[in-house]
Amino acid sequence: xxxxxxxxxxxxxxxxxxxxxxxxxxxxxxxxxxxxxxxxxxxxxxxxxxxxxxxxxxxxxxxxxxxxxxxxxxxxxxxxxxxxxxxxxxxxx
Amino acid sequence: xxxxxxxxxxxxxxxxxxxxxxxxxxxxxxxxxxxxxxxxxxxxxxxxxxxxxxxxxxxxxxxxxxxxxxxxxxxxxxxxxxxxxxxxxxxxxxxxxxxxxxxxxxxxxxxxxxxxxxxxxxxxxxxxxxxxxxxxxxxxxxxxxxxxxxxxxxxxxxxxxxxxxxxxxxxxxxxxxxxxxxxxxxxxxxxxxxxxxxxxxxxxxxxxxxxxxxxxxxxxxxxxxxxxxxxxxxxxxxxxxxxxxxxxxxxxxxxxxxxxxxxxxxxxxxxxxxxxxxxxxxxxxxxxxxxxxxxxxxxxxxxxxxxxxxxxxxxxxxxxxxxxxxxxxxxxxxxxxxxxxxxxxxxxxxxxxxxxxxxxxxxxxxxxxxxxxxxxxxxxxxxxxxxxxxxxxxxxxxxxxxxxxxxxxxxxxxxxxxxxxxxxxxxxxxxxxxxxxxxxxxxxxxxxxxxxxxxxxxxxxxxxxxxxxxxxxxxxxxxx
Numbered sequence: 138x139x140x141x142x143x144x145x146x147x148x149x150x151x152x153x154x155x156x157x158x159x160x161x162x163x164x165x166x167x168x169x170x171x172x173x174x175x176x177x178x179x180x181x182x183x184x185x186x187x188x189x190x191x192x193x194x195x196x197x198x199x200x201x202x203x204x205x206x207x208x209x210x211x212x213x214x215x216x217x218x219x220x221x222x223x224x225x226x227x228x229x230x
Numbered sequence: 231x232x233x234x235x236x237x238x239x240x241x242x243x244x245x246x247x248x249x250x251x252x253x254x255x256x257x258x259x260x261x262x263x264x265x266x267x268x269x270x271x272x273x274x275x276x277x278x279x280x281x282x283x284x285x286x287x288x289x290x291x292x293x294x295x296x297x298x299x300x301x302x303x304x305x306x307x308x309x310x311x312x313x314x315x316x317x318x319x320x321x322x323x324x325x326x327x328x329x330x331x332x333x334x335x336x337x338x339x340x341x342x343x344x345x346x347x348x349x350x351x352x353x354x355x356x357x358x359x360x361x362x363x364x365x366x367x368x369x370x371x372x373x374x375x376x377x378x379x380x381x382x383x384x385x386x387x388x389x390x391x392x393x394x395x396x397x398x399x400x401x402x403x404x405x406x407x408x409x410x411x412x413x414x415x416x417x418x419x420x421x422x423x424x425x426x427x428x429x430x431x432x433x434x435x436x437x438x439x440x441x442x443x444x445x446x447x448x449x450x451x452x453x454x455x456x457x458x459x460x461x462x463x464x465x466x467x468x469x470x471x472x473x474x475x476x477x478x479x480x481x482x483x484x485x486x487x488x489x490x491x492x493x494x495x496x497x498x499x500x501x502x503x504x505x506x507x508x509x510x511x512x513x514x515x516x517x518x519x520x521x522x523x524x525x526x527x528x529x530x531x532x533x534x535x536x537x538x539x540x541x542x543x544x545x546x547x548x549x550x551x552x553x554x555x556x557x558x559x560x561x562x563x564x565x566x567x568x569x570x571x572x573x574x575x576x577x578x579x580x581x582x583x584x585x586x587x588x589x590x591x592x593x594x595x596x597x598x599x600x601x602x603x604x605x606x607x608x609x610x611x612x613x614x615x616x617x618x619x620x621x622x623x624x625x626x627x628x629x630x631x632x633x634x635x636x637x638x639x640x641x642x643x644x645x646x647x648x649x650x651x652x653x654x655x656x657x658x659x660x661x662x663x664x665x666x667x668x669x670x671x672x673x674x675x676x677x678x679x680x681x682x683x684x685x686x687x688x689x690x691x692x693x694x695x696x697x698x699x700x701x702x703x704x705x706x707x708x709x710x
Binding site: 195 | 325326327329421422423436437462465466468523525526528529530532533540544547548549550551552554558559560561562563564565566567569570573575578579581582583585586587589595596598599600601602603604605606608640641644655656657658681
């Protein structure tokens with residue numbers, strides 16, 4: 138774990154940090170990686186990964202129209218909308 | 231009115247006309263007000279609960295009585311409540327008024343429960359001490375210098391302090407069980423899939439499970455009965471045959487795993503041993519079992535929960551709802567500044583850990599490896615349940631610790647979850663219930679059962695609580 142890795146993780150996660158917080162984060166992430174490195178000592182040769190505790194397959198609902206959502210109700214909590222559209226800074230000049 | 235009355239007592243008080251739902255709501259509202267210092271609540275819905283109480287009183291008069299009609303409960307602020315702030319204790323959702331009710335909220339309403347407010351918690355349920363909340367820490371009613379545990383700390387403390395009859399919580403790696411233990415209340419993490427996750431803000435989707443925090447195993451069962459069941463709105467909701475909440479008592483074989491007992495402090499060992507003997511005197515038999523991969527659970531949990539959290543929390547982009555930074559220059563700034571301002575440091579740490587575990591070059595060594603060990607941990611339990619009915623363990627390596635004791639040291643904080651994460655990884659039900667005190671602070675024990683085996687846990691819990699009084703102790707006893 139080094140500053141370069143931290144930069145990459147911050148960029149992938151769309152996060153930024155103040156300089157002081159970066160130092161602490163580097164220390165914390167290094168110790169967390171130390172903790173999870175314990176997993177290396179476990180023999181997992183030939184063990185199938187477990188993604189879901191009950192091992193059931195994801196169900197699909199019937200392909201039929203269901204209740205529609207009320208656009209106005211759901212957009213009432215949006216930070217910025219106009220005419221039913223979400224507003225973001227200009228993307229295309 | 232008795233603030234520590236259980237649901238059964240409240241039910242008969244309401245039905246016999248000893249008090250009305252409106253009087254009961256006023257009573258709890260006054261207590262919440264008087265105990266503001268505990269910081270259990272993010273939102274108190276005085277107007278809403280009193281209106282609902284009037285409707286409940288009418289229903290009781292008309293003999294249209296559900297199991298929880300007129301009983302005030304509080305929801306952890308992770309459950310969406312239509313028209314009420316649902317903040318997940320984060321600045322990110324400080325302005326989020328949920329447009330719909332979570333299935334858990336809707337079902338408890340249908341059973342007659344009335345919502346008195348939303349309880350404080352660790353931000354996005356990430357924490358074991360309730361110190362990561364944007365709204366400040368919750369204090370433990372047994373000792374106000376101590377944490378109530380986390381992440382459902384507000385719910386546990388509210389039940390312990392007699393501010394609500396019961397509360398909902400959510401448990402990803404111990405977030406119902408550990409605060410229940412720290413505050414001397416009874417908390418149940420159901421089998422993964424038994425309670426719908428629809429409208430419960432996602433942290434780690436293969437682990438998250440809603441459940442009750444209550445005064446007794448009996449009350450926890452009443453709440454589970456109202457909350458549970460298949461929900462087409464949650465694609466991981468289990469279609470299981472209806473299973474009973476309680477079963478008839480029978481002599482059980484109780485597994486004692488050395489991996490959970492060997493490193494326990496002498497004072498906790500003494501309390502847990504006493505609990506084991508009490509269970510034996512009820513006619514149950516304790517036998518040794520082995521769960522050999524237990525010591526890998528914390529590492530596995532933090533990889534899997536982090537990976538799932540980093541994915542789930544990518545939805546917070548400052549566009550559709552939640553916190554949005556002021557005057558971003560471009561779209562990248564909008565994402566980055568909204569997220570950086572909206573999330574607290576523990577949430578960021580977990581997102582970054584998860585992103586690391588999922589990134590190119592590390593995926594096999596961390597995420598895939600963790601999923602493989604997750605299977606081994608689950609298999610350990612399945613093997614053990616071939617021999618025993620229930621497994622008895624401690625809930626936490628300590629009683630409630632002082633605020634700020636661990637917050638700067640994530641590893642020590644994460645190790646608080648050592649006894650609760652294994653059942654979470656295996657998707658098993660687990661009940662946390664009070665079994666003694668150590669230095670005047672409550673100690674909890676944990677019953678872990680096989681998938682959909684809640685009835686064994688709740689029945690055993692009810693039986694234990696009919697013979698012992700630990701669940702009936704409350705913080706006021708500490709000042710006597």
